Amino acid sequence: MVSASRPLLLTSLVLFACGESGDGTDGTAAAEASTTAGAPTGGSDGDPTTTGSVPTTGGTTEGGEDVRPNWHQDIAPLVTASCQTCHVPGGIAPFSLMTYDEAKPWAALMAADVEQGLMPPWHALETDVCQPPLPYLHDPRLSDDQKAMFQDWADLGAPQGDPALAAPLPPAPSLDLENPTTSITMATPVDIDKVGNSLDFFHCLSLDPGNAAPVYVDGIQVLAGNPKIVHHVLIYVDAGADSASWPGGVKHNCGGGAGIGNAQLIGGWVPGGMPMVAPAGVSTELPAGARLILNVHYHATGGGPETDSATGLALRWTDAPAEWSTFFTLIGAPGVGESLAGPLQIPAGEEAHVEEYEYVVPNNIPALADVRVWTVLNHMHKVGVDMRVWVEAAGGDTCLLHTPKWDFNWQRSYQYDAPIDQSFRVRAGDRVRLRCVYNNTMSNPGVVEMLAEAGLDAPVDVGLGEGTLDEMCLAGVGVAIKGFSL
Structure with a gap:
């Protein structure tokens, strides 16, 4: 997704993705608050959630009471808080869950899907080898009781319940930046179509x-003009406005970077991503006259030409x-730091290949400066299956992020x-x-998908690069610094 061939300490804002609550609170907490008042209490009152009673055709018990759990009183608040970033009309999910x-x-x-942890999509997990130092913001994961509620609802035939008794819904997640200062759009349309076996283009x-x-x-907030082909976007500050000379404001086939050598990364976006908002008291400077560069990864549909103009x-x-x-450091391959195993190379047929990298925080930071990590992201391609980032310090080791069920299609910081x-x-x-694990066999669905896109039917050796048949082992670490300017 990104390219870096020199040491980088780059400005950043956070990337959000599907499954979050947009009200500044944890989506799970919002859902729990919405359902507690009307949740079943259990006991001997005939509640099907606790007794296994079977609903009648009309969605009520023999005593005339609404079956629980039902949509209006129990399920709708959970869906609103944790699903409606993506599952809305025109969203990136394949179906809407609004009604x-x-x-x-x-x-x-x-x-x-909720029982297996597939939905809401969230891949930062607490594991035996990783206990993060703090909880994550906007964690949409459901509690065990909430997961059981979905199963009970399905087992009961998905009763609707009485709309008059509907529980209050939490605020629906919003993909719009609150109170924007300005909006800007690309100056020249870009046409995308499959060329040979190539579906991926970077402009x-x-x-x-x-x-x-x-x-x-x-x-x-990234505004994706044509969601069919905009695969992801990286945002750079061009302080010297060198990119102003590009004809029509576009540099075609610019690779995975900014297209110029001195730009600074300030954020990124994937489909379903929410606005990127820094913590309170944190900002990044945009110099006078600077331009912003969007590195857009376009992925052709294969079904004919498409145009992005917005x-x-x-x-x-x-x-x-x-x-x-705030600053952002890209660590690993192709970021800063040293490989502990030589150049990244994943042989065909290896099911648990490991690559490791190490980056030493530079000593040009004065002792009085306060440097805090506030956001972390992992990045691999489709051969990757497991990635972990941790810090080794004098006081012990601290795991920042572990994504043991890596999924290329659900990336976020x-x-x-x-x-x-x-x-x-x-x-x-x-x-x-950094520790990255890869499965370069046909037992990895990502490899099957990758080979199909390239027109191949068997695994091949995979090295470092930006394309479909390449890989990365890259962590983005966002820090905020007080008392020191780099």
């Missing part, structure tokens, strides 16, 4: 935010800097749920370690 009639046919599948768009003086950004950004900024400045001055602190000399 009872839309949800009922999928009741059994919903129950199975860079240069946008002018129009700020005559320095501003300090704390919110970004991709752009919504931005929110202030005229004064925040107390903390994970922000810690804590004020910036209480987030995890790093110091000069600390060692950041």
